[in-house]
Amino acid sequence: MLSHEEGIRVVTRGLILLGIITLVEVAIALVGNGHVIHGLYLPKLIMYPVMIGFSLYKAYFIVYEFMHMKYEVPGLAKSVLLPTLLLVWGIIAFFQEGGSWRQRREQIIEKNKENVAAPKPTGWNNVPEDTKSML
C-alpha cells in the first residue's frame, strides 16, 4: 500500500500526464484541420494513428493505474482484458463492411450518371406467333 505522500504524487503525475496528452490530441485535431494556421492541413494518415495511439495510452493508464489493474493478480487482468480483444475483430469486420457499402453507393451514383442508348423494345412484339397462342 502506498504511503500518503506517495499516493498524492502518483495521482498528481496521472493528472498532469492525462491533461497534457488530451491537450496534445486536441491541438493536433485543430492544427490538422486548419484552425490554427489558416490553410495548413495535416494528412489524416498521420493525424489519426497519433490520436488513436494517444487515446489507447490514456486507456492503458486509466485501467492500470487509476483502476489499479497493475496491482491485481495477473489472472484477473487477463480475464478482463483478453475478451476485449474480440472487439478488434469486430472493428475490422464492421469498418470493412461500412467501406463496402460506400463503394456500392458510389457505384450506383456512377451508373446513374451513365448515358445509355434506349434498348430496342422487346416484349410481345418479338414473341413468335405460335408461342403466343400457348400462353
Added chain:
Amino acid sequence: MASVDTHVGHEVQQENWGGGVEPFKASYGKLMMWYFLVSDAFTFAGFLIAYGTLRFSSMTWPLPDFVFAKIPFYSGEAPLIFVTFMTFVLIISSVTMVRAVQEGHHGNKKGVVFWMLLTILGGLTFLGCQAWEWTTLIKGENVSVTRNPFGRHTDDGVYLDASGNETAEIFKAGDSYLIHGHDHHGQVEFDFRKYKVTSGPDAGKVSQLEFGPKAFGALFFFITGFHGFHVFSGVVFLFVIMLNAASGLYHRRGNHYEMIEKIGLYWHFVDLVWVFVFLVFYLL
C-alpha cells in the same frame, strides 16, 4: 493438477474445495464489478462500432470541428473547446476518485467523504455541460434524431441570392455548411439556399442545400445520451455511498473501505468510455 503445487499439494486442493478462498485474490463484489464493466464495454463498443460503420458508409459526414464549435457566453466559433473542457472535468473527477479510494485505504473517513463530494461535483458539472451541448444542438441548430442540418459540399460552387444571381460567397468541395432554421408560426422553417456548381462534371448546375446524413443526429444523441445516463447513475451511486461512508458503515465493515474502490472502478470506466467517445466523435 495436485502435482503442480509441490510442497502445498494436497492441502491446497482441500482448501479450495472447502471454500473461503477468493479467486484472483479479489472479493466477490470487486470481481463482479470488473465483469460488469467488461459487459458494459462491449455495449459501448457496439455503439461506437455502429457509428464507425455508418460513418464510413456515408458519402459525406459533418466535420466535428464545424459542428461542435460553440461555447457559453461567446457568440463566435471556438471549435472543440467546450468538449475539451468536458474531458478535463471527467479526468479531474477520476483523480479525485482515486484520492477518495486512497483515503479509504488509510481509514480516513473525513477524507473519503471530502474527495467523493468533489467527484460528485465533477460528475454534475459534466452533466450540466452535456445538457448545454444538447440544448445548443437541438434548439440552436435544429439537430434531431431524424434530421441533420449539417452537411458538406461535394463540389466547388457559389451561393445564389433570392433572385438567382451569384453572390460573393463561394465555397470549395469539402467545406461544411449548416442549413439555418428559423421559427415560423411554431414550426421550424429551413433556409435551403440555392447555389451553382462551378467545377467538376456538374459545372453550371443550379442546386439547393440538402440535409446531411440522417444517422448523425441519432448516433450522437444515443451514444452521448447512453454515456450521460452512466454518468448520472454513477453520480447517484456515489452520493449514496458517500452518505454510507459518512455514517461510518464502511468503517464498521473493516475492509479498508472497499466499497469506495468498487464504485471508483465504475467511475473510472465512465471516464474511460468518454475518452473513446471524445476520440471518435470529436477528434476523428
